Amino acid sequence: MGRLKQKGKAGAAKAYVTRTAAVKKLQCSLADFRRLCILKGIYPREPRSRKKANKGSSAPTNFYYAKDIAYLAHEPVLRKLREHKTFAKRLSRALGRGEWSSAKSLEENKPVYRLDHIIKERYPTFVDAVRDIDDALCMIFLFASLPSDSKVSPTLIENCARLAAEWQLYVMHTHALRKVFLSIKGVYYQAEVFDQTVTWLVPYQFTQTIPTDVDVRVMLTFLELYQTLLGFVFFKLYTDAGLVYPPPLDTKKDEGAAGVGAFSLQEAKDTRPPVTTTSKVVEIDGKRISSKDVRQTIKSITASNPDDPDVQMTSVEAAQANDDDEEFVEDTTEENPDEDTPSAPAFTTATLPTLKTLSTLPQSTSSKLFAPYTFWLSRETSRPIFEFIVRAFGGRIGWPATSGSGSPFDETDESITHVIIDRPAVQKPNETEAERERRRRRKYVQPQWVVDCVNAGKILLEDLYAQGKTLPPHLSPFGERADAYNPTAGLIGGEEDEEMDEEEVVEGEGEDDEVEGSEDEEPVARPAKAALKAAAAAEDAAALRAAELAAEAAGVDFGTFEKETKKAQKKARKADAPKEDEAEQDMNKMMMSNKQRKLYERMKYGEKKRTVERQQLEQKKRSLEKEKKRRAKSS
Numbered sequence: 001m002g003r004l005k006q007k008g009k010a011g012a013a014k015a016y017v018t019r020t021a022a023v024k025k026l027q028c029s030l031a032d033f034r035r036l037c038i039l040k041g042i043y044p045r046e047p048r049s050r051k052k053a054n055k056g057s058s059a060p061t062n063f064y065y066a067k068d069i070a071y072l073a074h075e076p077v078l079r080k081l082r083e084h085k086t087f088a089k090r091l092s093r094a095l096g097r098g099e100w101s102s103a104k105s106l107e108e109n110k111p112v113y114r115l116d117h118i119i120k121e122r123y124p125t126f127v128d129a130v131r132d133i134d135d136a137l138c139m140i141f142l143f144a145s146l147p148s149d150s151k152v153s154p155t156l157i158e159n160c161a162r163l164a165a166e167w168q169l170y171v172m173h174t175h176a177l178r179k180v181f182l183s184i185k186g187v188y189y190q191a192e193v194f195d196q197t198v199t200w201l202v203p204y205q206f207t208q209t210i211p212t213d214v215d216v217r218v219m220l221t222f223l224e225l226y227q228t229l230l231g232f233v234f235f236k237l238y239t240d241a242g243l244v245y246p247p248p249l250d251t252k253k254d255e256g257a258a259g260v261g262a263f264s265l266q267e268a269k270d271t272r273p274p275v276t277t278t279s280k281v282v283e284i285d286g287k288r289i290s291s292k293d294v295r296q297t298i299k300s301i302t303a304s305n306p307d308d309p310d311v312q313m314t315s316v317e318a319a320q321a322n323d324d325d326e327e328f329v330e331d332t333t334e335e336n337p338d339e340d341t342p343s344a345p346a347f348t349t350a351t352l353p354t355l356k357t358l359s360t361l362p363q364s365t366s367s368k369l370f371a372p373y374t375f376w377l378s379r380e381t382s383r384p385i386f387e388f389i390v391r392a393f394g395g396r397i398g399w400p401a402t403s404g405s406g407s408p409f410d411e412t413d414e415s416i417t418h419v420i421i422d423r424p425a426v427q428k429p430n431e432t433e434a435e436r437e438r439r440r441r442r443k444y445v446q447p448q449w450v451v452d453c454v455n456a457g458k459i460l461l462e463d464l465y466a467q468g469k470t471l472p473p474h475l476s477p478f479g480e481r482a483d484a485y486n487p488t489a490g491l492i493g494g495e496e497d498e499e500m501d502e503e504e505v506v507e508g509e510g511e512d513d514e515v516e517g518s519e520d521e522e523p524v525a526r527p528a529k530a531a532l533k534a535a536a537a538a539e540d541a542a543a544l545r546a547a548e549l550a551a552e553a554a555g556v557d558f559g560t561f562e563k564e565t566k567k568a569q570k571k572a573r574k575a576d577a578p579k580e581d582e583a584e585q586d587m588n589k590m591m592m593s594n595k596q597r598k599l600y601e602r603m604k605y606g607e608k609k610r611t612v613e614r615q616q617l618e619q620k621k622r623s624l625e626k627e628k629k630r631r632a633k634s635s
Helices: 019-026 030-040 066-072 076-097 100-108 116-122 126-131 134-144 154-174 216-240 251-255 291-304 309-321 355-359 383-392 433-441 448-456 493-517 525-536 541-553 558-590 594-634
Strands: 016-018 063-065 177-182 187-193 196-202 281-284 287-290 329-331 349-351 374-377 396-398 418-420 443-445
Touching: 016 019, 016 066, 019 030, 019 063, 019 066, 030 066, 030 076, 030 116, 030 216, 063 066, 076 100, 116 216, 126 196, 126 216, 134 154, 134 196, 134 216, 154 187, 154 216, 154 383, 177 383, 177 448, 374 383, 383 396, 383 448, 541 558
Parallel strands: 374 396, 374 418, 418 443
Antiparallel strands: 016 063, 177 187, 187 196, 281 287, 329 349
């Protein structure tokens, strides 16, 4: 007889725990429980049957895995939170009794928890950490732009601003920026770090306010985790790049609103002790011989007998054994069929790329897109945005004193090639000849030109983005579908002509129908129409040939016959294709389960909706183009 199962002690009732039971088991407050779950990455779960998981009750509640709660019970942060609760009670008691020395001693020994072990648990490898810093960067840049109040301290905002500047410095130094998009929410950036795509959002420099309906405590808990994560990641990135971390900050430049320019990148000096190689000593016939003596003997033998193949192979093996930067070599040894030919090689070798050789390869030209150019920012353009973009792609940039200190050159510099300006062109009445000549040499472009050049991967024509002109549409470069509507692409002439021709054919057919019923009907109209219909319905070459002869007898020339035949056949194929597709889809649906069928129908509905939207936009553009051509002809 099997073991009897008791209700509520097996299955979902045992695998899941309610939030109330979890807080009771951990003996902590609800706020501390939320903080622990955020730090450890534990989230509520949805059981298949909420009634079974809640032991027969249907009351709404949150469920967690019982194993996750048991995992939290041994967390060091939980122990520190309990110690902090005890510390708060002792401190309040000491302050109430007036024991100031005891309160000071308690404050000095305040329990503080660290999150280093949590970072190591959640991100076993460095690539995992880099892959997951998107949200961390968004949160850091958001808090760096917030005002300080009772909930958000100035120290916290200053630390977030420092981390944001450190990330921008690294991206500019390594030229890792790839895409930029100016949206309503802010500026989206995308960079490639350690072959990982990192996308983050930076809000515009407007006055920010904290909404009242947002729980700032939850966000601060996430921020606490993200600050620790970014500290680990930035230290590794800077160390691998050979830079000092954290980068030194110039206080005077920072007070003058220099921004990222207040930090300076410095190369790290290698303070590690030199590696001493211990040579192995062997006694042979009473003589002590070391590995160094062996290498010197091999070199002397090689120098004395350079043509001996055995000596050459021995020296190669010894060199490979002692070479620290070893290259992978593919041995493609093959038998030489022609041994009598001395010029034929005995074997060929092909070197495979290593990490060292890949790092020495030249970077793509798009990463140094603005290297040949020097930019000047006008006072109304956002300096932090375009300073970051231009420097990340190798360009030089300057700005007026009203935008902050630290500009490497002034407006009169002769090396300036482009001026980024966002105001209409105004003629200066007292412009000197030198200023006029300088204006002629420079290209005045609107800020969108810089971003569109980055997304296109090449330098675009400045005429479309000239000062005061209407800009072309600014499209998102992130993951667009292949069939999405692209307003920058021109209308395909073939499709437009075909649609117009089809409309003409339809109108022509209507006119023929009217002609057939009229008294002034031409004698060749009805036979020509019958020949064209027969050509459209022709299934083989013989029927098509017969229709061609009938059209020729009716007075239709070969060019018109061929054109009309292709149009009719194409229209017939379009009419037959949906029927075949529908029949095949119905057969496939019969083999699907109910869940798969519903999912498939939702997918098809979404595709159909997107196709209709794209066709509507294309039709609007086509009508606008026709209206523009009509106005051009009338004028």
